[in-house]
Amino acid sequence: MKALLVAFYLVVTMVLLSLVANAGLAVGDLFYTSCPVCGVSTNLRLEYYLQPTASNSGSIRISCVRCNSSFSRVTKYWGTCLEPLSTLGLGDVILYNCSCGKIHPYFVLSLDGSYLGILSLDSNCKYGVSAPFSSFSHSYTETRRTPATCTSTGSILSTCSRCNKTKTESIPIISHRWVEFSRIPSTCLPGSVVYTCSMCKKTKTESIPANPAAHTWTETFRPPATCLPGTINYTCSACNQTKTEPLSADPTAHAWTETSRTPATCLPGSINYTCSTCQDTKTETIPAKENAHTYDVAEIVPATYDPDGNLLTASYIRYACTACGDSYNTSIGGGSAGPIINDGEGGDGMGDATATLGKTFLSGVWALFGIYVPGFSFTFGQMWLGVLLASLSILVIRMMFGFGGGPRGESPRTSSTNNPKISKERRHDEF
Numbered sequence: 149m150k151a152l153l154v155a156f157y158l159v160v161t162m163v164l165l166s167l168v169a170n171a172g173l174a175v176g177d178l179f180y181t182s183c184p185v186c187g188v189s190t191n192l193r194l195e196y197y198l199q200p201t202a203s204n205s206g207s208i209r210i211s212c213v214r215c216n217s218s219f220s221r222v223t224k225y226w227g228t229c230l231e232p233l234s235t236l237g238l239g240d241v242i243l244y245n246c247s248c249g250k251i252h253p254y255f256v257l258s259l260d261g262s263y264l265g266i267l268s269l270d271s272n273c274k275y276g277v278s279a280p281f282s283s284f285s286h287s288y289t290e291t292r293r294t295p296a297t298c299t300s301t302g303s304i305l306s307t308c309s310r311c312n313k314t315k316t317e318s319i320p321i322i323s324h325r326w327v328e329f330s331r332i333p334s335t336c337l338p339g340s341v342v343y344t345c346s347m348c349k350k351t352k353t354e355s356i357p358a359n360p361a362a363h364t365w366t367e368t369f370r371p372p373a374t375c376l377p378g379t380i381n382y383t384c385s386a387c388n389q390t391k392t393e394p395l396s397a398d399p400t401a402h403a404w405t406e407t408s409r410t411p412a413t414c415l416p417g418s419i420n421y422t423c424s425t426c427q428d429t430k431t432e433t434i435p436a437k438e439n440a441h442t443y444d445v446a447e448i449v450p451a452t453y454d455p456d457g458n459l460l461t462a463s464y465i466r467y468a469c470t471a472c473g474d475s476y477n478t479s480i481g482g483g484s485a486g487p488i489i490n491d492g493e494g495g496d497g498m499g500d501a502t503a504t505l506g507k508t509f510l511s512g513v514w515a516l517f518g519i520y521v522p523g524f525s526f527t528f529g530q531m532w533l534g535v536l537l538a539s540l541s542i543l544v545i546r547m548m549f550g551f552g553g554g555p556r557g558e559s560p561r562t563s564s565t566n567n568p569k570i571s572k573e574r575r576h577d578e579f
């Protein structure tokens with residue numbers, strides 16, 4: 149619809165312009181344009197016109213054929229380019245490139261929308277032109293360009309091809325073109341990257357965040373392994389941060405000190421140890437010594453007889469170890485247990501062959517006394533007792549009846565019979 153109106157307007161204007169072409173501008177001329185008073189496009193009649201010049205403003209007076217109102221206004225002179233267009237008014241004079249190749253002054257005949265109707269004031273070229281406003285404004289072309297850099301703005305210089313007016317447009321600063329120049333990787337300490345601008349050589353440094361897990365631990369202290377747990381110290385060689393790690397105990401690394409000892413006898417001995425580090429204790433066993441019993445007389449068992457006086461079991465002494473209870477028997481003859489006396493003394497560890505021989509001898513003697521005389525119901529002991537009594541009787545008779553120089557009696561046997569003293573035994577001898 150609007151396009152149709154514009155087309156219609158253009159046709160009307162061209163008809164009007166063709167009508168006034170080649171005709172001088174004169175009072176009474178009609179111009180088809182919009183009435184400033186009634187606002188309707190109609191014919192306006194020129195009542196008075198004074199053309200403006202470059203140094204003086206002009207004036208115009210027009211009446212509306214439709215509303216009959218009359219009005220006048222001051223007009224001004226423009227160059228070749230209309231600027232700003234908003235102040236352009238009816239009756240103004242502009243310079244325009246005529247199709248004849250010259251620049252003529254033109255009278256503004258109509259203003260409508262974005263179109264402008266002008267009429268030549270040249271006496272030889274009285275042509276009308278209707279064209280968009282943009283045709284009457286500056287026509288700039290770029291004549292010089294200064295590129296922007298990262299440190300300064302650029303510019304574009306443009307020149308109007310009609311009036312040679314120039315204008316300068318600014319080009320904004322562009323950003324730096326950073327190129328990595330060097331890099332220090334981060335560890336437990338922050339790293340950094342240095343960038344250089346490839347255009348201005350300016351540098352900047354950016355930080356790389358530290359990696360807390362990237363310490364370089366160096367062991368600084370490790371205690372000797374003991375039976376107690378310890379700690380190992382570490383220091384980071386980069387940032388000097390420290391940490392500790394547990395050092396597990398070595399169960400074999402006790403520092404044993406002997407605290408008490410029970411020597412081995414026929415029973416195992418023991419050694420108690422305490423660890424000077426952790427106070428733990430342990431006991432080691434000392435193997436029992438062979439034949440290290442401490443025998444003592446435990447029992448004297450008399451001989452037994454049946455009702456007829458026959459010996460059933462011979463008398464004997466039972467020796468028992470006071471430490472372990474191990475025992476052995478030693479026969480002492482059938483007639484009597486004998487007055488065996490235990491000296492009761494503690495052992496002194498002696499146990500030599502002499503004692504063994506003595507014991508063997510005494511035991512043999514005692515055994516002899518306990519043996520029955522073959523074919524008789526009495527023992528040798530009893531027989532010897534009889535012989536002794538007989539000898540004593542003979543001795544007494546001889547003393548009484550004058551026999552002199554009798555031989556000595558059997559005193560050793562008497563002694564051993566009546567008073568055998570048996571030492572504590574050190575050896576367990578079987579018979």
Ligand SMILES: [Zn+2]
Nearest residue numbers: 183186212215
């Ligand atoms: Zn009017």
Ligand SMILES: [Zn+2]
Nearest residue numbers: 246248250273
């Ligand atoms: Zn011309």
Ligand SMILES: [Zn+2]
Nearest residue numbers: 229286308311
């Ligand atoms: Zn211009």
Ligand SMILES: [Zn+2]
Nearest residue numbers: 298324345348
């Ligand atoms: Zn730069």
Ligand SMILES: [Zn+2]
Nearest residue numbers: 336363384387
């Ligand atoms: Zn570190």
Ligand SMILES: [Zn+2]
Nearest residue numbers: 375402423426
């Ligand atoms: Zn320990």
Ligand SMILES: [Zn+2]
Nearest residue numbers: 414441469472
């Ligand atoms: Zn023992």
